[in-house]
Amino acid sequence: xxxTTQPTSMDCAEGRAANLPCNHSTISGNEYVYWYRQIHxxxxxYIIHGLKNNETNEMASLIITEDRKSSTLILPHATLxxxxxxxxxxxxxxxxxxxxxxxxxxxxxQLTVLP
Amino acid sequence: xxQVTQNPRYLITVTGKKLTVTCSQNMNHEYMSWYRQDPGxxxxxxxxxxxxxxxxxxxxxxxxxxxxxxxxxxxxxxxSPSPNQTSLYFCASSTGTVxxxxxxxxxxxxRLTVV
Numbered sequence: 188x189x190x191t192t193q194p195t196s197m198d199c200a201e202g203r204a205a206n207l208p209c210n211h212s213t214i215s216g217n218e219y220v221y222w223y224r225q226i227h228x229x230x231x232x233y234i235i236h237g238l239k240n241n242e243t244n245e246m247a248s249l250i251i252t253e254d255r256k257s258s259t260l261i262l263p264h265a266t267l268x269x270x271x272x273x274x275x276x277x278x279x280x281x282x283x284x285x286x287x288x289x290x291x292x293x294x295x296x297q298l299t300v301l302p
Numbered sequence: 303x304x305q306v307t308q309n310p311r312y313l314i315t316v317t318g319k320k321l322t323v324t325c326s327q328n329m330n331h332e333y334m335s336w337y338r339q340d341p342g343x344x345x346x347x348x349x350x351x352x353x354x355x356x357x358x359x360x361x362x363x364x365x366x367x368x369x370x371x372x373x374x375x376x377x378x379x380x381x382s383p384s385p386n387q388t389s390l391y392f393c394a395s396s397t398g399t400v401x402x403x404x405x406x407x408x409x410x411x412x413r414l415t416v417v
Contacts, residue, residue, distance in 0.1 A: 221405060230306070230392050230408030231345070290394075290406060292345040 191275045196297040199269075205262040207296050209275030212256040217279050220251060222260045223292070224271040231274065231292070234260065265300045272297050304329045308393050308409035315383055315416055323378045323412050325393030331407075333396040334376040335360070336368065338389040339411075345392070351376055383416040390414075 192210040199205040211220065221236040235242055235249045237258075242249040248261040262269055274295040306327045315321050327334065335350040337360075347360030351370040365387055367379040376395075380387060393409040 223405070228390060228411060228413075230394075230410050231406075232408070233405035236405060290345075290347075294344060 191277055191293055193273070193275050193293065193296045195294065196299070198299050198301055199262075199265045201267060201300050201302050202264055205265040205269065205298055205300070207260040207262075207273050207275075207298060208257065209260070210257045211275070211277045214255050214277050215279075218277045219279070220249065220255075220258045221276040221278065221290075222247070222249065223274045223276065223290075224269075225274070225295070226268075226271040234273075265298075267300050267302060270298060270300045304407065306393055306395050306407050306409040308391070308412050310412060311410065312413050313415070315414070317384055317416055318382050321380050321383060321414075323380075323391060323393075323414070325376045325378065325409060326374050327376075327393075327395040327407070328374065329395060329397070329407065330373065331395035331397050332373070334370070335394045335396075335406075336366070336376070336378050337392045337394065338362065338387075339392065340389050348378070348391075380414075383414075385416045388414060388416050 219236050219238050222234040223231040224234055225231045235244055235247050237249045237251055251258045272295040274292050276290055309324045332353045336348040337345045338348055339345045346362045348362055348366050349357055349360050349368040351357045354370055354373050357368050357370055370376055391412045394406045396406045
């Protein structure tokens with residue numbers, strides 16, 4: 188799986204958009220970009236994933252550059268409850284029963300939403 | 303509610319005393335996995351299971367056992383716990399070999415202290 192690079196920490200004002208970048212310059216054509224977050228000591232929570240098109244759900248938007256070497260997770264109106272570590276993960280989808288692919292979590296970005 | 307349930311949430315035990323951390327999911331997921339999380343080391347996979355009676359080692363399996371006798375349950379067994387197994391443990395599940403649109407679902411975690 189491709190390696191990802193994220194800033195160690197970011198701050199965002201409550202109510203503003205939080206834009207979390209991720210670099211994955213070695214991503215290959217069949218690898219997806221996944222985002223998870225972990226609120227202090229809780230289990231990681233899936234946010235969104237995408238392959239090449241921009242994606243949006245009720246939690247966030249995912250913008251993937253045309254060359255797919257980087258992406259940005261956008262929380263449109265950050266709240267205090269969005270304070271968490273955000274992980275960008277790049278991986279293929281398992282294609283056979285013998286190829287269980289674990290999620291490899293890096294260090295992530297500590298997002299702090301300030302009141 | 304779709305969820306992964308781990309028990310106990312907190313456990314303090316003594317070296318060498320066998321213990322089991324239970325994990326149960328109600329989503330009929332085929333794939334289940336155990337992770338441990340340690341400061342500075344992130345989340346590391348211990349064992350995973352592709353389906354009933356099918357288990358395999360992750361990155362850090364030493365000192366752990368698992369079983370998958372039923373689809374919904376995936377207990378983590380520490381036959382002879384040692385202090386270096388003091389950690390925060392997470393169970394996760396997912397649908398089969400093709401990750402669902404919602405990725406992996408994680409439990410709330412078990413904080414284990416071995417003294």
